[in-house]
Amino acid sequence: MNGALVIDTDGGVDDVLACLTAEHSHPRTLVTTVGGNVSAAQAAQNIAQFTALPVAVGVDPPDRVPGYRHGTDGVNGCSDGVRRRVDEDAVGVLRGALQDPRTTVAALGPLTNVAAAAGTLAPGDLRARVLALGGIMDCPPGLQDTNVAADVTAARFTASRIPQFTWLGLRDAAERTRTPLTTVAASGAAELARAVAQRTAAAWGTVWGGQDAAFYDVAVVCAALGVTDAAAVRGAVSAALDAVSV
Structure with a gap:
């Protein structure tokens, strides 16, 4: 990938x-934040705490219910409570970013920011590639597509x-990022990731059996970078887990 990567994330x-x-x-990675898991402002602080990437705060979906x-x-x-300077x-x-044909946008949360930006541009000016996490086909019963549900209008637009x-559907993202709970527990991110890992392992255990977690958003970023092989994506998950120390 030669152009910039913009990650729009809910932190x-x-x-x-x-x-x-x-x-x-x-x-050449930039981060923008949208309300979803937490507010856009808190999402920016989370990314700024754990990475050195440039971060810009966006907006919260209308009527967001965290x-x-x-x-x-x-x-x-695991937030350290330090308020870091962000755009x-x-x-x-x-x-x-959306006007640059060399750019890829990886949308990991609700599409409120992307829709707001796209709505200000003529269709012919929208030349970037956008890859978003969404879709629950073939997923376990009860699994929710919270990104789409948080702002259905923005997703459709x-x-x-x-x-x-x-x-990129949740099933594909989960399959590509399957990670044993033992790997999570032995990593530097054990405290950070434990609860999410256990919850996703419980959900996908009905499909896979065993005790494997899913880290959906890593699959989206890997796909944006041109990496779709499951073994390579799982390697990326392990490397990211080991890069965290809390």
Whole structure:
């Protein structure tokens, strides 16, 4: 991948791991944050705490109701509470990115920011590739697509508006990132990732059997970087887990 990578994220645990993957794999990575797991402002602080990537704060979806599936701080209680300086114009960053045919946008959360940026541009100016996590076909019963549900209007608009838009379904993302709970427990990210790993392992255990976690967002960033082989993606997950120390 020769162009820039922009990661639009809602700042949860697998979002942190995905951003670490990009930080160690692609030198031209920017991050924008959207409300989802936590507010866009808290998501920016989470990414800024765990990476050195440039971060810009975006907006929260209308009527956002946080589920705190990754803890009230989005990182399972591992926020250090330090307020770091971040940019304040994620939509502006995305507006520029969407006009560049060399750029790929990896959307890991609700599509509110991307829709806001795309809505200010003529269709012919939308030349970037956008890859988003969404879709629950063939997933375990009860699994929710929280990204789409958080802002259905933005999801529909973005998918129909941007010519080079692709969904990566949760089933594919889970399969590519299957990681044994023992690997998570032995990593530097054990405290950060434990609760999310146990929850996803319980959900996917009905499909896979065993005790393997899923870290969906890492698969999206890997796909944006051109890496789709499951073994390589799982290696990226392990490397990101080992890069964390909390």
